Amino acid sequence: MRKGHNNKDYMTPTQVAERLLVSPVTVRQWAQKGLLEAETTPGGHRRFARAEVERFARERGIVNESAVTKILVVDDSEPFTAFLVKLLQKLPYPVEISIARDGFDAGRKVVSIVPDVVLMDIKMPGMDGYAVCEQLKADSRTKHIRVIAMTGYYTP
Known part of the structure; x- marks a missing residue:
């Protein structure tokens, strides 16, 4: 993750999975295949930019349940x-x-x-x-x- 970015701008694989209604394993597979862009923390954990997750959801017609x-x-x-x-x-x-x-x-x-x-x-x-x-x-x-x-x- 880039320095200076707020942690609210990024999501964990579990948070992404909840948003996209899939399992965290599926999210990791999408990242490995390059379908969903992820950044890696110094500790080796994946983090997903919230804007990237929303783009991915929009392109695939995955509606945010809390949205209208x-x-x-x-x-x-x-x-x-x-x-x-x-x-x-x-x-x-x-x-x-x-x-x-x-x-x-x-x-x-x-x-x-x-x-x-x-x-x-x-x-x-x-x-x-x-x-x-x-x-x-x-x-x-x-x-x-x-x-x-x-x-x-x-x-x-």
Whole structure:
């Protein structure tokens, strides 16, 4: 560890494991493989920069349980959207729900709120869910966002 850094800026393998919901052995293996950058103390112990752990978690879609989960619901059906919002508000952890009525509005909101999850109707007028998903996954700023596709139409 570099001198002058606060110990609060660094985490032990056990703390990282708790944050990422894995075992300390898994954290050490990730460090050995170079997937998760670690520094070594003079005593030979690994320490992980908190910012590095958060980057790793973000890239892999590992949500911080104590944080608010941002959900974007994209659907042109107001009754279904209202039902879905009521259902999501009953989740056992804090959520922040935003609504978009079409693909274009979804694209704008994704950039401004950067949701953790997008629940998207794939059959909408104008820009459909397929096109929005392709754009999200093609952009390095949004490709990490999880997208759950849904539809009220029968699709074999």
